[in-house]
Amino acid sequence: MRKLRVFNGITIDGYFTDLEGDMSWAHDHQDAEWAAFSAENAGGDVAFLFGRKTYDMTKSYWPTPQARETAPEVAKAMNSRKKLVFSRTLTQATWSNTELLKGDPVAEVRKLKQESGPDLLIFGSGTIVAPLAEAGLVDEFELVLNPRALGRGRTIFEGVKKTLCFKLMKTRPFKNGNVVLWYEPTA
Numbered sequence: 001m002r003k004l005r006v007f008n009g010i011t012i013d014g015y016f017t018d019l020e021g022d023m024s025w026a027h028d029h030q031d032a033e034w035a036a037f038s039a040e041n042a043g044g045d046v047a048f049l050f051g052r053k054t055y056d057m058t059k060s061y062w063p064t065p066q067a068r069e070t071a072p073e074v075a076k077a078m079n080s081r082k083k084l085v086f087s088r089t090l091t092q093a094t095w096s097n098t099e100l101l102k103g104d105p106v107a108e109v110r111k112l113k114q115e116s117g118p119d120l121l122i123f124g125s126g127t128i129v130a131p132l133a134e135a136g137l138v139d140e141f142e143l144v145l146n147p148r149a150l151g152r153g154r155t156i157f158e159g160v161k162k163t164l165c166f167k168l169m170k171t172r173p174f175k176n177g178n179v180v181l182w183y184e185p186t187a
Contacts, residue, residue, distance in 0.1 A: 001113055001114065002112065002113045002114075002115065002116075002117060002118070002119050002120055003113075003119045003120070003139040003140065004049075004109060004113060004119070004120045004121075004122070004132065004137055004138050004139050004140075005046075005119065005120070005121050005122070005138070005139060005140045005141070005142060006121075006122045006129055006133075006138055006140070006141045006142065006143075006156070007041075007121060007122070007123050007124070007142045007144075008122070008123075008124055008126075008129070008141075008142075008143055008144070008156050009023065009026035009124070009143075009144040009146050010143055010144070010145060010146065010155075010156065011025070011145075011146050011148050011149055011150050011153070012145065012146070012147060012148065012149050013149040013150060013151065014155050015150045015152070015153030015154060015155060016124070016126055016153070016154060016155065016156050017126060017153050017154050018150050018152070018153045018154075019152055019153055019154070021053065021154075023124070025146065025148055025150070026144070026146055030176070031174075031175065031176045033174055033175055033176065034174055034176050034178060035071065037172075037174065037180075038071060038073075038074055039071065039072075039073035039074060042073050042074040042076075042077040042078075044119075045081075045118040045119070046081065046118050046119050046120065046121040047081060047082040047083070047084060047117065047118050047119070047120055047121070048078070048081060048082070048083045048084065048120075048121055048122075048123050049083075049084050049085075049086070049109070049120050049121065049122045049123075049125065049128065050083060050084070050085045050086070050122070050123065050124075050125050050128075051085070051086055051087070051125035051126065051127040051128045052085060052086065052087035052088075052089060052090055053125070053126075053127070054123070054124045054125040054126070055083070055085040055087070055090075055093070055095070055098075055125075057124075058078065058123070058124070059094070059095040059098075062074075062075050062078035062079055063075075063079055063095065063096075079095075079096055079097075080096070080097065081097060081118075082097050082098075082099070082117075082118070083095060083097055083098040083099070084098070084099050084101055084112070084120075085098060085099070085100055085101065086101050086102075086105050086108070086125075086128055087100060087101075087102070088102065105128045105131055105132060106131050106132060106135045106137065109132055109135075109137050110135070110137060113137065122138075126154055126156055126158065129156045129157070130156065130157050130158055130159045130160050131159070133157065133160065133164055133185070134160050134161065134162060134164065136185065138185060139184070139185070140169075140182065140183070140184055141166065141181075141182070141183040141184075141185075142180060142181075142182050143180070143181045143182075143183065144178050144179075144180050144181075145178065145179045145180075145181055146177070146178055147177035147178065164185065165185070165186045165187075166183035166184060166185055166186060167183065167184050167185075167186050168181065168182070168183055169182040169183060169184050170182045
């Protein structure tokens with residue numbers, strides 16, 4: 001069975017975006033150590049899952065010459081791997097290797113996890129994480145705790161109606177102030 005992981009940056013006060021949807025703050029702490037981790041983390045065989053907003057944001061950057069120059073390993077992974085985007089409004093997905101999914105994310109992911117293929121990775125999407133986590137479909141959360149507070153914004157668990165509990169699997173601090181936290185859901 002395929003696994004579903006979530007990789008998302010959050011602030012110390014728990015937000016993944018500000019109220020306007022901006023998450024540019026997540027990229028302010030770049031250094032050689034973080035770049036090496038990002039390149040290493042881009043390895044492995046996964047298919048990316050996106051909501052429409054994150055899909056639009058990522059497809060506007062990763063195919064560019066700037067992305068290929070700044071983070072070549074990550075750009076290669078983002079552009080070559082299979083991408084699945086949940087959207088009720090898009091009529092077509094134009095980024096290479098992208099499939100558009102119109103159905104309910106919970107039902108679609110339940111079906112995807114039963115199929116053969118690479119593991120699934122949600123890369124930054126906010127609207128699909130909460131319903132998938134609440135349905136018990138997320139196997140691991142890899143959260144990048146960023147050393148800043150926004151004061152207000154959106155959480156990745158926005159809309160969850162029940163308490164979700166997690167077990168900390170490991171941590172990794174970085175000199176730039178980021179700390180990566182790996183969590184596994186508990187029953």
